[in-house]
Amino acid sequence: MKRFAVSTLVGMLIAAVTGLVTMPAAQAQYPERPVTIIVPFAAGGPTDIISRIVGDPLSRILKQQVLVENVTGAGGTVGVTRAKNAAPDGYTLLMGNLGTQAASVGLYPKLAYDPRTDFEPIINTAGTPMLVVAKKDLPVKDFKEFIAYVKANAAKLNYGTGGVGATSHLTCLYLDYLLDAKPTHVPFRGSGPALNALLSGSVDYVCDQTVGVVPTIQAGQANGLVVATPNRLSVVPNVPTSKEQGLPEFQAVGWNALFAPKGTPKDVVDKLNAAVRAALKEEGTRKRLLELGAEIPADADLTPAALAEHVRKEIDKWVPVIKKAGVTVQ
Numbered sequence: 594m595k596r597f598a599v600s601t602l603v604g605m606l607i608a609a610v611t612g613l614v615t616m617p618a619a620q621a622q623y624p625e626r627p628v629t630i631i632v633p634f635a636a637g638g639p640t641d642i643i644s645r646i647v648g649d650p651l652s653r654i655l656k657q658q659v660l661v662e663n664v665t666g667a668g669g670t671v672g673v674t675r676a677k678n679a680a681p682d683g684y685t686l687l688m689g690n691l692g693t694q695a696a697s698v699g700l701y702p703k704l705a706y707d708p709r710t711d712f713e714p715i716i717n718t719a720g721t722p723m724l725v726v727a728k729k730d731l732p733v734k735d736f737k738e739f740i741a742y743v744k745a746n747a748a749k750l751n752y753g754t755g756g757v758g759a760t761s762h763l764t765c766l767y768l769d770y771l772l773d774a775k776p777t778h779v780p781f782r783g784s785g786p787a788l789n790a791l792l793s794g795s796v797d798y799v800c801d802q803t804v805g806v807v808p809t810i811q812a813g814q815a816n817g818l819v820v821a822t823p824n825r826l827s828v829v830p831n832v833p834t835s836k837e838q839g840l841p842e843f844q845a846v847g848w849n850a851l852f853a854p855k856g857t858p859k860d861v862v863d864k865l866n867a868a869v870r871a872a873l874k875e876e877g878t879r880k881r882l883l884e885l886g887a888e889i890p891a892d893a894d895l896t897p898a899a900l901a902e903h904v905r906k907e908i909d910k911w912v913p914v915i916k917k918a919g920v921t922v923q
Contacts (some may be wrong), residue, residue, distance in 0.1 A: 615822060623683055627658040630686045630851070631679075633672025633693055634755050636663050637785025641800035643719050644688045644850045646803040646881050650872040652834065665782040668758030668922065669693040669862045670701060679708045681856035683865065687712065690910070694904050698760045699912035708908070712852040712899035713862050716869045719889035721802035723764045723821040723845040724832060728794050736819035736838035739798075743774050751777040753787035753796035757922050760847040761787065763911060764800035770911055770918055771843055775841050791815055802847045803828065803886025821845040829888040846888075848907075850900050862897060870895055 614923045617779060632641045632647060641663060648659040664672030673693045679685035694708040708714075725736065728770065733739040743750060754762035761784050769775060779796050781787040783804045792814055803826065810817035810829050816834040821843050825834055835843040853862060871888055872878050882889060893899065 623864060624655055624657045626684065627660055628686065629660045630688050631660050631672050632661055632688050633669035633676075634663065634759065635665050635781070635785050637788070637805075638755055638783040639721055639760075639804040639847065640690050640829065640849050641690055641783070641785065642804050642885070643721075643882070643887065646878060647718055647772060647869060647872050650875050650876050650878050651868055654868045654871050658869055658892065663783075664832070665756075665822025668697070668700070668756035668762070668780070670697055670704065670706075670758070673697075674705045676852070677854055679712045679854050680853040681713075681858075683686045683853060683857055683861035685854065686715070688718075688849055689852050690729065690760055691847050691907060692755070692761075692763060693869045694850070694852070696758050696760075696763050696911045698908050699915035700920060702921060708904055709901075711855050712856060714865050714897045714904065715853055715859045716895055716897065717848055717850040717852040717864055717890050717900045717903060718869060718873065719804070719846040719849055719882055720890060721760075721849065722809075722826060722886060722888070723760070723800055723802060723847060724806055724829075725764075725768065725798060725800050725818045725821075726806050726890060727798040727816045727818055728791050728796070729814070729816060730794065730916075731797055731816065733816075733818070736833065736835070736840070739818050740772060740840065743776060745771055747774040747776045750797045751779050752798050753779045753781055753790045754799065755784035755787055755801075756780045757920075759784065761799060761801045763915075764847075766918055766920060767845060767914060768800060768843060770795065770839060770914065778800035792804050800845075804882075807886045819843070826886050828884060848903070850903075866895070866897060893913045 630644050632644050634640050644661050653661045676687035733742050752765050757780050784801050791799050807828050809815045819835050819838050820832050821835050
């Protein structure tokens with residue numbers, strides 16, 4: 594009886610000590626396999642571009658391949674829902690944006706997720722000022738002429754976006770609201786296809802993030818009419834601001850941020866936050882983002898808590914605009 598008791602006690606002690614040793618070791622090994630970032634839009638759009646720019650150094654820092662998976666549909670909500678339903682283990686992440694994590698609350702009465710409660714915020718990766726860009730043969734030379742042209746010809750004009758509720762749609766919707774005009778909205782499965790439609794002439798203009806459209810403007814393939822920020826951008830210095838062009842209230846900046854499914858362990862979230870911070874500090878990464886007109890957040894804005902608060906504020910800002918415009922998606 595004593596022998597059994599002693600052997601049992603020894604076994605329990607060994608198990609306890611082994612557990613104490615192996616649990617932190619297992620946690621420290623994350624990630625042990627490739628990590629997937631779901632981009633809820635088609636390849637070639639701003640969210641996709643930023644995900645790939647950040648994903649490259651992230652693979653080196655985490656010492657595991659970081660894959661980008663484009664899951665399109667319903668203004669990005671299909672991909673977001675897939676990310677929400679993924680295992681909360683740090684191996685499936687989401688690159689959400691203004692449209693999917695804020696505007697969606699006002700657009701979709703039956704939204705399958707709540708951006709405020711169904712995800713663990715990780716980090717805001719990049720801000721992206723919005724521009725209005727017209728096809729080359731639209732008969733306007735600047736934004737002032739564009740405003741007059743839209744007001745006079747709204748019924749025969751159209752604009753392309755990355756889908757209902759995408760950042761590009763929100764910005765054009767806001768412009769419609771300010772101009773009291775209703776051109777035709779042509780939604781695509783991402784801003785990349787919308788930009789291709791602009792270049793082919795099948796849509797008249799787009800309202801999109803710098804990351805997606807700056808190369809097109811620099812190459813002279815489309816006409817950059819205005820930037821919706823207080824100051825001009827160094828990457829497209831000839832594109833005037835909305836204030837300069839007589840519509841100062843037209844202000845819009847997109848953002849792209851990394852999230853994990855609710856319940857992802859805090860140590861995993863913290864490790865991912867630290868890894869992305871390190872990626873954003875790499876000179877090559879910063880250079881690529883800044884050359885495309887992206888804005889890297891200040892250090893104080895790179896915490897999970899800061900991102901959570903940013904999401905709440907953006908929902909409070911954009912949902913009333915959407916409600917007033919009367920736009921809903923079933």
